[in-house]
Amino acid sequence: MSAPVPPVVVDGVTHRYGSKLALHEMTWHAPEGAITCVLGPNGAGKTSIMEMAEGLRRPDSGTIRVLGTDPWGADAAHRRRVGVMLQDGGLPGSVKPLRLLEHVARLYDSIDEIPSLVGELGIDEFRHTSIRRLSGGQRQRVALAAALVGRPDVVFLDEPSAGLDPHARLDVWDLVRSTRDRGCCVVVTTHSFEEADRLADRVIIVAAGSVAKEGTVAEVGGTGGLEDTYFSLTRAAKTTKKTKQ
Numbered sequence: 001m002s003a004p005v006p007p008v009v010v011d012g013v014t015h016r017y018g019s020k021l022a023l024h025e026m027t028w029h030a031p032e033g034a035i036t037c038v039l040g041p042n043g044a045g046k047t048s049i050m051e052m053a054e055g056l057r058r059p060d061s062g063t064i065r066v067l068g069t070d071p072w073g074a075d076a077a078h079r080r081r082v083g084v085m086l087q088d089g090g091l092p093g094s095v096k097p098l099r100l101l102e103h104v105a106r107l108y109d110s111i112d113e114i115p116s117l118v119g120e121l122g123i124d125e126f127r128h129t130s131i132r133r134l135s136g137g138q139r140q141r142v143a144l145a146a147a148l149v150g151r152p153d154v155v156f157l158d159e160p161s162a163g164l165d166p167h168a169r170l171d172v173w174d175l176v177r178s179t180r181d182r183g184c185c186v187v188v189t190t191h192s193f194e195e196a197d198r199l200a201d202r203v204i205i206v207a208a209g210s211v212a213k214e215g216t217v218a219e220v221g222g223t224g225g226l227e228d229t230y231f232s233l234t235r236a237a238k239t240t241k242k243t244k245q
């Protein structure tokens with residue numbers, strides 16, 4: 001029997017912004033029921049590839065398949081199966097968190113999920129404060145809840161715990177794990193080794209628009225650990241890039 005096709009497959013993706021080569025034949029995949037953490041320095045291409053997998057941007061060449069579909073121009077039925085948490089949240093400032101989440105939940109016919117999401121992420125205490133008056137970390141939690149409404153099959157989370165206090169980070173990690181445990185394919189970008197270490201079933205280190213190394217935390221970290229591997233791979237990529245320029 002052949003292995004199942006992973007829900008997210010990125011194959012040979014190249015992309016330029018003008019003369020800037022942002023992604024160079026990037027290839028990776030993210031399996032079902034697993035957390036895949038994408039690590040890489042600023043400008044490595046993480047947001048670009050996530051936006052392409054979310055259908056917000058089209059690669060110059062190469063293919064991306066999410067749940068077997070090209071996300072660019074995918075229909076509403078596909079989009080309902082994919083949850084997205086953007087880096088800046090993209091939330092409407094004048095709306096109150098509970099109102100927003102109930103609105104999103106009605107689109108998915110899943111209003112029953114809201115009490116547990118609100119409880120697990122500690123949104124209860126600020127549910128009636130307008131989003132523009134929330135702290136960055138509180139907004140982050142609302143954005144995560146919005147991404148998880150509707151129990152998507154795939155979720156893309158861009159730095160989900162950045163700026164959160166230690167308690168909130170644990171809550172977010174618990175929720176991300178329970179999302180994985182119900183079979184969801186979770187893709188997380190992060191700059192935190194601790195986050196990757198604690199969450200990841202698979203790690204992908206990207207550097208200068210390509211995959212430098214991928215595998216389990218143990219495979220990628222080897223004997224020196226994740227942090228050492230990251231620094232040696234990303235330093236090497238920076239040196240190569242400087243030499244090319």
Ligand SMILES: Nc1ncnc2c1ncn2[C@@H]1O[C@H](COP(=O)(O)OP(=O)(O)OP(=O)(O)O)[C@@H](O)[C@H]1O
Nearest residue numbers: 017020021022040041042043044045046047048049
């Ligand atoms: N809209 C754009 N126009 C021009 N260049 C862009 C654009 N978006 C990204 N880039 C460039 O493409 C490269 C990859 O950027 P990208 O945002 O994907 O990196 P990243 O790994 O997400 O970085 P960060 O960790 O800072 O979020 C960078 O050199 C960036 O300057």
